[in-house]
Amino acid sequence: MDLVYNFLEKTICLNSKDIIVVGVSAGPDSMALLYILNKLREKIGFKIIVAHVNHNVRKESFEEEVFLKNYCDERNILFEKMIIEKYGDDNFHNEARNIRYNFYRSLINKYDANYLMTGHHGDDLIETVLMRIVRGSTLKGYSGFNKVVDMKTYKIVRPLIYTTKDELEKFDIENNIPYRVDKSNYKDVYTRNRYRKYILPTLKKEDKDVHRKFIKFSETLQEYDNFIEKVTKSVINDVYVDGIIKVDEFVKEDSLIQKRIIDHILATIYADDLIEIDNRHVSIVLKAIYSKKASIRYNLPNDYEVVKEYNKVYFKKVVDQLSTYDIELNEDCILPNGMHLKKIDSCDTDGNDILRLNSEDILLPLRVRTRKNGDKMIIKNMNQHKKISDIFIDSKIPLGVRDNYPIVVDSNDRIIWIPKVKKSKYNRRKNETCDIIYKCCWEEIIYE
Numbered sequence: 255m256d257l258v259y260n261f262l263e264k265t266i267c268l269n270s271k272d273i274i275v276v277g278v279s280a281g282p283d284s285m286a287l288l289y290i291l292n293k294l295r296e297k298i299g300f301k302i303i304v305a306h307v308n309h310n311v312r313k314e315s316f317e318e319e320v321f322l323k324n325y326c327d328e329r330n331i332l333f334e335k336m337i338i339e340k341y342g343d344d345n346f347h348n349e350a351r352n353i354r355y356n357f358y359r360s361l362i363n364k365y366d367a368n369y370l371m372t373g374h375h376g377d378d379l380i381e382t383v384l385m386r387i388v389r390g391s392t393l394k395g396y397s398g399f400n401k402v403v404d405m406k407t408y409k410i411v412r413p414l415i416y417t418t419k420d421e422l423e424k425f426d427i428e429n430n431i432p433y434r435v436d437k438s439n440y441k442d443v444y445t446r447n448r449y450r451k452y453i454l455p456t457l458k459k460e461d462k463d464v465h466r467k468f469i470k471f472s473e474t475l476q477e478y479d480n481f482i483e484k485v486t487k488s489v490i491n492d493v494y495v496d497g498i499i500k501v502d503e504f505v506k507e508d509s510l511i512q513k514r515i516i517d518h519i520l521a522t523i524y525a526d527d528l529i530e531i532d533n534r535h536v537s538i539v540l541k542a543i544y545s546k547k548a549s550i551r552y553n554l555p556n557d558y559e560v561v562k563e564y565n566k567v568y569f570k571k572v573v574d575q576l577s578t579y580d581i582e583l584n585e586d587c588i589l590p591n592g593m594h595l596k597k598i599d600s601c602d603t604d605g606n607d608i609l610r611l612n613s614e615d616i617l618l619p620l621r622v623r624t625r626k627n628g629d630k631m632i633i634k635n636m637n638q639h640k641k642i643s644d645i646f647i648d649s650k651i652p653l654g655v656r657d658n659y660p661i662v663v664d665s666n667d668r669i670i671w672i673p674k675v676k677k678s679k680y681n682r683r684k685n686e687t688c689d690i691i692y693k694c695c696w697e698e699i700i701y702e
Contacts, residue, residue, distance in 0.1 A: 255425055257416040258290060263298075266369075266402075266411060270299035273367040275358055278304045280318040284373035285433040286422045287414055291371070292329055301332070305361050307354045308337040311438075318434045325432065334361055368408050374399065375414040375422060376465030380457065381449045383468055390532040392517050393482065397475035398468070418465055486514040494519060496674050497591060497655060499567040501543055512540065523558065523569055525588075530555040543567050561654050570654045578657075580623035583692075589622060589660050593673060598693050601684070607695065609662070609671045610688040615680050616664040620690075625661055631669040632679045642669070649675045662692075 262268055276291060278284040288304065295302055304326050308315045319335055326333040336357045338350065358370050382398040403410040414422065426433055442448055457464045493503045493515055504512060516539045520531050538552045542562045551561040557572050571590060579590060585597040601608050629642035646656045662671040670678050673694035682688040 255290065255417065255421075258413050259294070261401075261416065262290070262294060262413050266413075268294060268298055268300055272298075272300040272369060273303070273365050274300060274369040274371055275303045275305050275361045275365065275367045276371045277354065277358060277373070278306055278322060279373070279436070280306070280322045280434040281373070281436055282423050282426050282431075282433040283375055283414060283419070285431050286425050287371065287373045288331075289426075289429060289431045290413070292331065301365075303332045303334060303361055303365055303367065305358050306333065306335045307350075307357055308335060309350055310338050312436070314434065314436075321432070321434060332365075362408050369411055370405075370408060371411045371413060373414055374412040375417050375419060376469065377419045377450070377454060379415060379472060380454060380465055380468045381446050383472065384449055384453060385445060390534070392513075392533075393475055394479045394517075397472045397479060399472075400476060415469060416466075482510060482514055486511055486518065490515050490518060496651075497568055497593070498652065499543065501562075501565040501567060504543060504567075516540065519569070524556070539567070561652075563652055563654070566652055568652055568655055571658065578624045580621060583620040583622050583662060587622065591655070591658050591660065593660055594695050595622065595660070595662075595673060596693050596695070598691050601691055601693060604684045606672075606677060607674050607693060609673075609677065609690075609692040609694075610682040610684065610686070611670070611680060611690040612682055612686075612688050613690055616668070616670065617666045619665060620670065621663050621665070622660045623663060624658060625656065629661065629669060631672070631676065634677045634679055634681050636679075642672070645672060645676050651675065 268274075274291065276284075276288060278288050288302075291302055294300075304322065306319060306322050308319045323333050323335070325331075336353075338353055361367065362370060379398045383396065386395045386398070399412065400410075401412055401415050417425075425431070438444070439447060440451070442451070461467065489507060489511065493500055493507065499515075499519070504515070507515070513536055516536050520535065520539075524531055535554055538554065539560050542550060542552050542560045545562055547562070549563050551559050551570075553559050554569070559570050559572055561568055561570055581587070581589075583595060587595045589595065604610075625642050630639035631642060631645070632639055633645075642661065643656075646659070651659060659675075660673055661669055662673065663669050664680075668678075668680070670680050671692075
């Protein structure tokens with residue numbers, strides 16, 4: 255395990271001020287990671303918070319929870335748990351993963367942690383890469399997962415990537431590290447288990463250190479991907495504006511950059527359901543963009559469709575019950591159309607993507623809803639009401655986008671702001687007194 259210790263001490267450079275949330279299932283991999291981190295904690299003095307998710311699908315789950323809590327209590331390690339009471343998705347593993355990472359993020363915020371560490375190892379990387387090659391993915395997807403992911407306010411770190419499952423189990427035995435075994439990991443019904451049981455052993459017969467080759471493969475793809483990402487970010491704001499692809503600008507880009515732009519858009523739209531998307535859907539979007547027809551639409555997973563109207567392409571949710579919404583605007587709100595409204599402390603700009611308010615002028619809390627018949631707003635610098643429908647027409651908002659477009663209102667249902675389109679008389683200029691500032695952008699999501 256020297257590579258793991260060196261990685262944590264010399265590459266990550268852990269110090270006494272660090273706060274680490276570590277995901278622990280009670281299995282051999284995560285228990286080995288917890289053991290290693292606890293040894294380093296004794297030496298360095300950082301803080302550990304164990305995050306355990308009881309998936310509540312096996313009778314052993316509660317025994318594992320008690321076992322892990324006792325292990326942490328005996329070593330004076332903070333223990334946090336959550337129980338998944340209900341699943342609503344057909345894809346169990348995808349939903350469980352999303353719930354886990356939401357739980358991890360909540361603990362990162364609670365403890366102001368700067369690291370999230372998980373027990374993913376070299377065999378996990380091989381399985382992930384192979385599964386995505388067979389299924390089809392993006393360049394980033396084919397690389398598997400990174401050792402370190404910068405999430406801006408914290409980093410996700412996978413210290414065990416240099417090790418294999420066999421090495422970790424041997425390490426547990428040698429160091430008397432207790433763990434529990436999830437028997438569902440041996441069931442052939444799960445795709446990953448089949449790769450683990452039948453494909454990995456064959457590869458390891460060819461080279462027992464084959465995981466190192468996959469690490470190199472992953473790192474090489476990530477280098478290329480980082481370059482493409484840099485180029486994409488430099489052009490995407492000219493091509494994709496307010497949820498609309500500007501076809502005339504899009505077609506000027508290299509085909510590789512075009513596909514990456516679409517990847518970005520679909521990642522925003524599908525968020526936790528990104529597993530539903532593969533190369534076929536990128537091709538469908540491209541087909542719509544390059545269609546010679548003035549108006550055309552194609553279906554996408556989860557009741558979305560991509561719509562082309564002349565030189566504009568956008569994405570629309572077609573399920574009736576999600577076509578309207580009315581939600582409270584909190585400090586950080588991602589809306590059904592992918593728009594992100596975030597409360598900020600200050601801002602130097604004053605465009606329609608920024609809202610400044612004085613709480614004395616309005617009735618809190620603010621809400622975000624879709625439009626209603628007869629909606630009107632007093633626009634900033636005007637002394638009369640204007641219909642929201644006319645504002646949408648003047649602003650050239652596509653017809654298919656209007657019904658789902660967010661409108662910010664106060665608790666008296668007075669329209670305060672149409673994000674990125676128009677501001678009401680209640681908006682304050684940047685040199686005027688205000689105590690509420692919101693910024694609107696299109697959500698950027700990092701998936702690892």
